[in-house]
Amino acid sequence: MDALFASPAGALREVILSPGADAAGFRAAVRALVAEGLPPERVIWSTGAPGLFDAPPMAPHAAPAFSLPRAVTELIGLVLCHGDPERHGLLYRLIWRTVKDERALIDNPADPLVHRLMRMAKAVRRDIHKMHAFVRFRSAGMVQGRERFLAWFEPEHFIVEAVAGFFVKRFPAMDWSILTPHGSLSWDGTSLVIGPPALRPALPEGDGFEEGWLSYYESTFNPARTNTAMMTKEMPKKYWANLPEAKLIPGLVQSAASRVDAMIAREASAPRKRDPRKAVEAMSEQAPGTLEELNRLMRDTPPFVTGGTRAVLGEGPAGAPLALVGEQPGDQEDVEGRPFVGPAGRLLMKALGEAGLSREQLYLTNAVKHFKYVQRGKRRLHQSPTSGEVKHYRWWLKQELDFVQPRLVVALGASAALALAGHPVSVTRARGPMKFEGRPGYVTTHPSYLLRLPDPAAQNAAYAQFVADLKAAAERAAG
Amino acid sequence: MDDTLATKLRILADAAKYDASCASSGSAGRAAKKTGIGSTTGAGICHSYTPDGRCVSLLKILLTNYCLFDCAYCINRRSSNVERARFSVDEVVRLTLGFYKRNYIEGLFLSSGIIRSPDYTMEQMMRVARSLREEHGFAGYIHLKAIPEASPWLVEQAGLWADRLSLNIELASETSLKSLAPEKDAPRIRATMGQMTERIAEAREEKRRFAPAGQSTQMIVGADATTDATVLETSATLYRGYGLRRVYYSAFSPIPEASRVLPVKPAPLRRENRLYQADWLLRYYGFSVEEIAAGGTEGMLDLDIDPKLAWALKHRERFPVDVNSADREMLLRVPGLGARAVDRILKARRFGRLRLDDIGRLSTSVKRARAFLITADHHPLRLTDRADLRERLAPAPRQMELFG
Ligand code: SF4
Numbered sequence: 001m002d003a004l005f006a007s008p009a010g011a012l013r014e015v016i017l018s019p020g021a022d023a024a025g026f027r028a029a030v031r032a033l034v035a036e037g038l039p040p041e042r043v044i045w046s047t048g049a050p051g052l053f054d055a056p057p058m059a060p061h062a063a064p065a066f067s068l069p070r071a072v073t074e075l076i077g078l079v080l081c082h083g084d085p086e087r088h089g090l091l092y093r094l095i096w097r098t099v100k101d102e103r104a105l106i107d108n109p110a111d112p113l114v115h116r117l118m119r120m121a122k123a124v125r126r127d128i129h130k131m132h133a134f135v136r137f138r139s140a141g142m143v144q145g146r147e148r149f150l151a152w153f154e155p156e157h158f159i160v161e162a163v164a165g166f167f168v169k170r171f172p173a174m175d176w177s178i179l180t181p182h183g184s185l186s187w188d189g190t191s192l193v194i195g196p197p198a199l200r201p202a203l204p205e206g207d208g209f210e211e212g213w214l215s216y217y218e219s220t221f222n223p224a225r226t227n228t229a230m231m232t233k234e235m236p237k238k239y240w241a242n243l244p245e246a247k248l249i250p251g252l253v254q255s256a257a258s259r260v261d262a263m264i265a266r267e268a269s270a271p272r273k274r275d276p277r278k279a280v281e282a283m284s285e286q287a288p289g290t291l292e293e294l295n296r297l298m299r300d301t302p303p304f305v306t307g308g309t310r311a312v313l314g315e316g317p318a319g320a321p322l323a324l325v326g327e328q329p330g331d332q333e334d335v336e337g338r339p340f341v342g343p344a345g346r347l348l349m350k351a352l353g354e355a356g357l358s359r360e361q362l363y364l365t366n367a368v369k370h371f372k373y374v375q376r377g378k379r380r381l382h383q384s385p386t387s388g389e390v391k392h393y394r395w396w397l398k399q400e401l402d403f404v405q406p407r408l409v410v411a412l413g414a415s416a417a418l419a420l421a422g423h424p425v426s427v428t429r430a431r432g433p434m435k436f437e438g439r440p441g442y443v444t445t446h447p448s449y450l451l452r453l454p455d456p457a458a459q460n461a462a463y464a465q466f467v468a469d470l471k472a473a474a475e476r477a478a479g
Numbered sequence: 480m481d482d483t484l485a486t487k488l489r490i491l492a493d494a495a496k497y498d499a500s501c502a503s504s505g506s507a508g509r510a511a512k513k514t515g516i517g518s519t520t521g522a523g524i525c526h527s528y529t530p531d532g533r534c535v536s537l538l539k540i541l542l543t544n545y546c547l548f549d550c551a552y553c554i555n556r557r558s559s560n561v562e563r564a565r566f567s568v569d570e571v572v573r574l575t576l577g578f579y580k581r582n583y584i585e586g587l588f589l590s591s592g593i594i595r596s597p598d599y600t601m602e603q604m605m606r607v608a609r610s611l612r613e614e615h616g617f618a619g620y621i622h623l624k625a626i627p628e629a630s631p632w633l634v635e636q637a638g639l640w641a642d643r644l645s646l647n648i649e650l651a652s653e654t655s656l657k658s659l660a661p662e663k664d665a666p667r668i669r670a671t672m673g674q675m676t677e678r679i680a681e682a683r684e685e686k687r688r689f690a691p692a693g694q695s696t697q698m699i700v701g702a703d704a705t706t707d708a709t710v711l712e713t714s715a716t717l718y719r720g721y722g723l724r725r726v727y728y729s730a731f732s733p734i735p736e737a738s739r740v741l742p743v744k745p746a747p748l749r750r751e752n753r754l755y756q757a758d759w760l761l762r763y764y765g766f767s768v769e770e771i772a773a774g775g776t777e778g779m780l781d782l783d784i785d786p787k788l789a790w791a792l793k794h795r796e797r798f799p800v801d802v803n804s805a806d807r808e809m810l811l812r813v814p815g816l817g818a819r820a821v822d823r824i825l826k827a828r829r830f831g832r833l834r835l836d837d838i839g840r841l842s843t844s845v846k847r848a849r850a851f852l853i854t855a856d857h858h859p860l861r862l863t864d865r866a867d868l869r870e871r872l873a874p875a876p877r878q879m880e881l882f883g
Binding site: 104108109111112129132134135136138147149151169170171172173174207208209210211212213215216217218219220221222223225226227228229230233234235243245249253256263279280283284285286287301302387388391392393395396 | 488489533841
């Protein structure tokens with residue numbers, strides 16, 4: 001509101017702002033006053049309903065804006081919400097001193113004015129926080145297919161607009177209104193309406209959850225620890241009128257001592273006949289007992305990586321002498337639900353053939369059981385699993401190998417080696433035989449690495465070495 | 480809400496209230512999608528306070544209070560005659576959303592007695608969390624109490640849905656745990672904690688969501704003979720070695736259906752307060768466990784005065800401290816000066832020499848601090864040598880006794 005009035009006498013200037021925070025009005029007034037060079041002691045601040053006075057409002061000066069430290073503008077925003085009628089005068093004194101010759105004034109918390117304003121800001125912040133906490137919605141039933149909620153709240157300061165963002169963010173899909181003596185907020189799922197001060201409405205009756213809340217409040221109280229001073233410090237009585245649970249407090253406090261006495265006086269009673277020995281014994285047999293059970297668990301467990309529509313499980317006979325562990329299923333594996341059926345899988349099959357091995361003799365699985373990808377248009381782009389993600393799956397892999405009991409496990413690439421060893425392994429350096437936490441193993445590259453090599457000569461050499469690795473691993477598994 | 484659900488709520492809230500933690504803090508700010516519900520603020524919100532002075536932030540309930548274990552300190556142990564109930568997954572989801580929509584709570588703190596098997600129980604808890612997140616777009620706070628006896632794969636999952644995970648270490652001493660909670664296994668608890676610690680740290684580094692509000696635990700004090708020094712030593716290890724966000728202390732308090740192997744008298748609540756203060760000194764004020772313990776006697780903290788004052792009274796030679804020149808570390812050791820006040824002092828003294836009045840504006844308890852401080856206009860003379868200093872600064876006896 002632009003409500004700057006000229007004072008008749010000239011010596012003192014009266015500024016009348018709208019009630020409430022009126023940040024715009026205050027800003028305009030301050031700009032004009034500073035431009036005019038009017039010191040704080042010559043300004044009288046008051047608030048009133050616009051149009052209450054006869055003098056016409058002065059046209060807002062096109063007074064130049066000036067800059068203030070960020071901490072000052074933040075403080076102004078908060079203090080303007082304060083209910084203290086002196087707030088404008090105090091703020092103007094701070095602004096005046098800051099623009100005159102004390103730019104760093106705000107950084108001195110020992111200055112009495114700064115100290116006082118900080119305390120006011122703190123009170124406003126606290127009121128905002130308490131409003132976030134203590135607003136209680138009542139369900140008003142369904143209105144045009146949407147659930148409606150209504151609340152009445154009495155904040156101490158002018159904070160209605162300041163809390164709006166919090167409630168919109170928290171309850172975006174709900175229809176709600178919060179009425180207060182300082183103004184009201186209404187949200188219908190798409191837009192927020194800030195309305196005028198309201199009177200206490202008749203709240204809708206019969207919200208069953210409120211009864212549930214009261215009984216929860218009663219039950220969660222521990223009578224052996226009664227400490228009402230602490231309670232009232234954090235939940236001052238001024239808020240009680242609008243907190244449904246507050247009406248229970250007197251009764252709870254009154255009966256607390258006798259409840260505790262009764263508890264202590266009561267002899268520990270002998271347990272009633274309830275012998276869960278069998279159940280207790282049975283409880284220890286929870287770990288999956290077979291590979292099938294383990295697979296069922298894996299299938300039902302949501303992925304630890306983004307993407308992954310289904311778990312691609314290991315394949316091959318239990319007792320296979322050789323197990324091959326890859327990184328993770330790719331697009332095609334995810335579609336078919338089988339490991340190593342994509343381009344890298346086909347290359348692996350070819351290499352296995354040349355090494356004298358066939359798919360049916362081997363156990364094939366992956367370190368990560370789900371296809372990790374991001375969607376780009378129609379394409380699903382493969383993403384490498386992070387080491388943390390690989391570790392989420394380690395337990396599965398270990399269990400799986402415990403069931404299959406291969407003589408040797410081949411880690412195809414770094415992710416598999418990390419999963420098997422439990423720590424990062426450099427494939428180039430560790431290539432060859434290696435123990436994985438006591439399990440005999442072998443490290444080689446992942447077939448997809450061969451596909452990515454740009455130079456055909458390098459590709460051929462790497463492929464030959466890969467085949468040699470598979471042969472060597474098979475020999476170790478046989479021996 | 481129908482009557483059976485109301486009855487279950489009464490029983491299962493009653494059974495859950497002995498867990499001290501109800502915090503909704505530590506998660507990064509987050510908001511629901513347009514069609515979802517909920518948000519988290521970094522600092523958390525207490526929506527109410529019960530007459531025990533505790534904050535009500537989360538709907539703190541058990542999935543069930545049936546339990547196959549027999550932990551003596553717990554009201555839900557299998558040998559207790561307490562009334563039993565069990566929620567379905569769907570009931571907990573409905574209650575959480577119903578309470579949340581009315582702005583009663585910040586979210587859910589779900590814990591459970593162990594039924595059928597630890598895995599089965601934990602899976603049920605996980606289904607609650609997953610349904611809230613995936614089916615209802617719930618972005619409020621979820622704290623899951625993991626079951627250490629459950630299989631590791633379930634623990635790997637829990638962090639996907641929860642903001643905070645916790646595992647109660649229950650008792651600082653392994654021997655006590657063995658005798659009071661025969662089915663529990665201290666190494667197992669620590670191993671599971673370690674597993675969670677690792678995953679949480681990795682996810683944070685990789686900027687993935689996995690229990691963003693970290694891990695906490697609770698220790699019961701006063702149910703066995705463990706000293707405060709041992710309790711604090713345990714906490715220090717947990718903070719250092721496991722990166723825990725919070726250790727909660729719960730003074731053993733009488734429970735209905737108490738077991739015969741427990742003390743009948745409650746531990747003084749003041750002991751719990753002192754432990755929290757000491758914990759604070761450990762984490763934010765640069766004190767070591769030995770220093771804190773030295774303020775008391777035989778490993779127990781002084782119940783009448785706070786541990787910082789206790790330390791200062793035994794180290795009078797280090798005082799008075801000049802507010803205009805002392806470094807941050809030393810200012811933090813002054814009784815009555817909190818970390819905030821110290822930061823304000825450091826800021827303000829760039830503008831000129833501070834006087835006692837200034838300190839009055841910068842801290843909230845200058846009365847306590849003045850005996851240990853030198854300002855431009857104040858020197859405590861030989862106040863720090865006075866034999867009656869303790870009496871002058873200690874609160875009137877019994878003032879803080881909350882019970883009885
Ligand atoms: S496991 Fe022990 S502490 Fe947990 S509910 Fe059962 S008896 Fe209580």
